[in-house]
């Protein structure tokens with residue numbers, strides 16, 4: 001059976017989007033997602049995202065498979081792409097500029113802005129070790145600037161969950177990090193029972209951070225929305241940045257705010273359709 005898809009990206013973090021609104025079961029399996037994401041033998045993407053019927057009062061449900069077939073709880077760049085995809089699918093029948101999306105990390109709300117950007121209410125960051133999850137500290141403690149031995153070197157790490165796990169390290173120069181060798185060692189470190197996404201952050205000033213990322217289940221990507229949110233939170237917890245900052249990723253810029261009013265994280269960035277097809 002041929003399945004229609006749309007290819008989108010958010011700052012080069014690219015996804016295959018599938019209109020799955022007629023069924024609560026993803027139209028393709030995790031094994032098929034691995035093949036579809038293959039950049040030589042498939043369509044090529046960092047993940048496959050399904051637009052499913054809403055759950056728990058939400059307008060829609062998002063599920064996502066990473067390019068290795070694993071299923072993460074959330075995806076920041078992906079949910080911006082999903083917002084744009086749903087607007088495209090609804091066309092003239094669309095009645096509002098935001099969607100309440102049920103995810104494995106709770107309900108997230110992407111809003112389509114007049115300038116074409118998508119702003120997402122990403123919810124509350126989770127900071128306790130058991131919420132990350134990590135065994136780096138007692139279950140009910142935060143992991144802020146804690147030493148972690150990886151590849152014979154001690155890294156000071158801060159851990160934040162945006163529904164999915166992130167381990168953040170502040171470095172002098174992000175360009176000098178050997179991401180392809182060190183990334184997998186963080187991802188599979190035994191202190192992270194559900195593996196982890198890993199962000200390396202260079203503080204340019206209190207409102208501008210440079211980031212490179214190794215993603216759980218996808219490897220090096222050009223951007224990670226949840227990673228950018230988690231990194232801003234880590235920067236605030238370490239008093240290295242303010243609560244509003246621009247995050248520079250290899251694929252472009254994201255604006256992140258950790259609201260003092262409701263303590264929620266707001267992420268603003270682009271979502272672009274590249275092409276559509278049948279597979």
Ligand SMILES: N[C@@H](CCC[C@H](N)C(=O)O)C(=O)O
Nearest residue numbers: 072075076077164224225226
């Ligand atoms: N690129 C995404 C995150 C996708 C999920 C991640 N690989 C995980 O396994 O947690 C983003 O933009 O947030």
